[in-house]
Every structure is written in C-alpha cells, then in structure tokens.
Amino acid sequence: MSQEIHRVCVCGAGTMGAGIAQTLATAGYSTLVYDVQPAGLERAAQQIEKQLDGAISKGKLAAGSTEKILQRIEFTNDLQACLADLFIEAIVERMEDKVALFNQLAELNHSESIFATNTSSLSVTHLSNQVQNPARVIGLHFFNPAHLMKLVEVITTRQTDPKVLDTAWAWVESIGKKPVRCADTPGFIVNRVARPYYLEAMRLVETGDVSPEQVDRILESAGFKLGPFQLTDLIGQDINLVVSRSVYEQLGRPLRLKPSSLQEEKVNEGKLGRKTGEGFYRY
Numbered sequence: 001m002s003q004e005i006h007r008v009c010v011c012g013a014g015t016m017g018a019g020i021a022q023t024l025a026t027a028g029y030s031t032l033v034y035d036v037q038p039a040g041l042e043r044a045a046q047q048i049e050k051q052l053d054g055a056i057s058k059g060k061l062a063a064g065s066t067e068k069i070l071q072r073i074e075f076t077n078d079l080q081a082c083l084a085d086l087f088i089e090a091i092v093e094r095m096e097d098k099v100a101l102f103n104q105l106a107e108l109n110h111s112e113s114i115f116a117t118n119t120s121s122l123s124v125t126h127l128s129n130q131v132q133n134p135a136r137v138i139g140l141h142f143f144n145p146a147h148l149m150k151l152v153e154v155i156t157t158r159q160t161d162p163k164v165l166d167t168a169w170a171w172v173e174s175i176g177k178k179p180v181r182c183a184d185t186p187g188f189i190v191n192r193v194a195r196p197y198y199l200e201a202m203r204l205v206e207t208g209d210v211s212p213e214q215v216d217r218i219l220e221s222a223g224f225k226l227g228p229f230q231l232t233d234l235i236g237q238d239i240n241l242v243v244s245r246s247v248y249e250q251l252g253r254p255l256r257l258k259p260s261s262l263q264e265e266k267v268n269e270g271k272l273g274r275k276t277g278e279g280f281y282r283y
C-alpha cells in the first residue's frame with residue numbers, strides 16, 4: 001500500500017535539482033525548489049525555461065507548455081516554507097549537510113513525510129542512522145541530465161518502512177522513470193561500474209601520450225554516447241571527484257580506483273565543467 005504524494009520539495013537547485021524539478025513539474029506535480037543560494041534558484045529557473053523551450057522547438061512538448069509547467073514550480077530560499085509529502089535532496093555531497101537538512105525538515109513537517117536522498121556515493125544507512133525518523137528515509141538516485149535519463153536507483157536500509165518503498169516506487173513510475181532496486185553499497189550500481197571508465201581514461205591522459213579529445217573520440221566511435229571527459233564535464237568535475245574519493249575510501253582504497261590527480265587539478269583551478277564554462281573543454 002502506498003501513500004498519496006501531492007507536494008514535492010526538491011532541495012538544492014544545482015545541476016541535478018533543476019533537472020529533477022523540471023521532470024516533476026512536467027509530470028504534473030506541484031513542486032517547491034529550495035536552495036540556500038538565491039543565485040542558484042535564479043539559474044535553475046532559467047535553465048528549466050531554456051530546456052522546456054528547447055523541447056518545444058524539437059516537437060517533444062506541446063507549444064505553450066513552458067508557462068504552464070513553470071507555474072507548477074515555486075522557488076524559495078526559506079527553509080520554513082519547505083512543507084511537502086516528499087523531499088528529494090540534491091544538495092552538496094557531504095554527509096553532515098544532508099543529515100542537518102533532513103533533521104531540520106523533519107521538525108517542520110508531518111510524520112508521514114518521506115525523505116529521499118539523491119546521493120551518488122554516501123551510505124544511505126549511515127545517513128538514516130543520524131536522522132530523526134530513519135523509517136522515512138530512502139535513496140532515490142537520479143541520473144544526469146535528470147529530465148532525460150529514465151533510470152532511478154532505489155536504495156532502502158534495514159530501517160526503511162516498506163510503505164515508504166512502495167510509495168517511492170509508485171511515485172518514480174508516475175513521473176515516467178524506471179526504478180531499479182539496489183543495495184546500499186558504495187556507488188550503488190552505476191557509479192560503481194562507471195568508476196573505471198573515468199579513472200582509466202584520466203590515467204591514460206596523465207601519461208601524456210593522448211589528449212582528452214582523442215580518448216573521447218575513440219570511445220564515442222566505439223558506441224559510448226559520451227566520452228569520459230565530456231561526461232565528467234556534464235556531471236561536474238567536483239561532484240565526480242567527491243564520488244571517486246568516497247567510493248575509493250569505502251572500498252578500502254583499491255589502487256585501480258585511486259582518484260586522478262588530473263581531476264584534482266581541474267577542481268583546484270575551478271574548472272568544474274559545463275556549470276563553470278570550462279572543464280576539460282570550454283563551453
């Protein structure tokens with residue numbers, strides 16, 4: 001038996017939060033987007049509008065849809081306004097920040113609210129153990145770009161209420177996505193499997209024998225939709241590095257998963273990819 005979800009709040013209006021909010025509003029949900037940075041909210045609103053207009057010009061969305069969809073989204077930097085049946089957090093990939101946010105939201109909301117984390121690599125069990133109502137916590141891991149990618153990894157802990165799982169599962173399907181169950185292991189399924197794709201490519205470039213462009217061209221011609229450098233620029237080099245470090249540490253530091261110094265340099269230089277206008281490529 002699942003419960004009714006009327007209002008959803010997406011926390012964090014960055015790369016993922018904006019895409020998730022667009023998906024929900026397009027599916028007809030009244031959506032609140034919360035971020036601590038007003039500039040981030042503004043960027044998200046602009047990005048969603050641009051994506052919707054783009055979908056209309058490609059014939060994927062009916063003319064005149066942009067306004068209707070945007071009307072379903074409210075943007076706020078006021079935590080007190082965050083009242084919802086379901087929260088999807090897509091804030092910074094830091095355990096203490098996610099724990100603090102869920103505990104603050106639990107104080108403000110009814111006891112049936114569901115708290116879903118979009119973490120790429122942190123332990124959902126570890127997170128839920130530190131929040132007020134662990135039975136209401138679940139992992140819902142969307143993929144980038146969230147408005148296009150169908151897959152959502154669904155992660156439960158031993159404490160997740162089965163009704164929360166049923167509700168989250170039905171809700172993921174209701175927004176046109178494909179839920180898959182996975183265990184609460186470092187990187188879940190996709191981020192674990194994909195790690196060597198990024199790291200081996202970066203190691204190759206570190207030798208100085210090939211360029212990021214060459215590696216991307218070869219892998220794209222072999223059938224990958226995006227080469228590893230294009231893809232990490234889309235993800236955000238900072239996020240990808242944090243995930244690499246997290247998976248590496250949690251698995252006992254295997255050499256083959258050692259984070260790349262090349263990527264660390266990019267992050268130190270602030271070249272985070274598409275979101276900053278430059279990563280391995282310029283945008």
Ligand SMILES: NC(=O)c1ccc[n+]([C@@H]2O[C@H](COP(=O)([O-])OP(=O)(O)OC[C@H]3O[C@@H](n4cnc5c(N)ncnc54)[C@H](O)[C@@H]3O)[C@@H](O)[C@H]2O)c1
Pocket residue numbers: 011012013014015016017034035036037040089090091092093094097101118119120121141142143144234235236239275
């Ligand atoms: N980028 C990806 O490809 C990707 C894919 C799947 C999952 N994720 C996960 O999604 C989460 C967000 O990633 P992103 O790439 O969107 O990050 P991002 O850096 O683009 O955006 C994060 C946003 O969260 C806001 N924020 C930070 N702390 C906050 C707080 N306490 N309350 C409210 N807002 C806060 C920031 O202002 C920023 O706008 C991370 O947990 C990441 O691991 C990322």
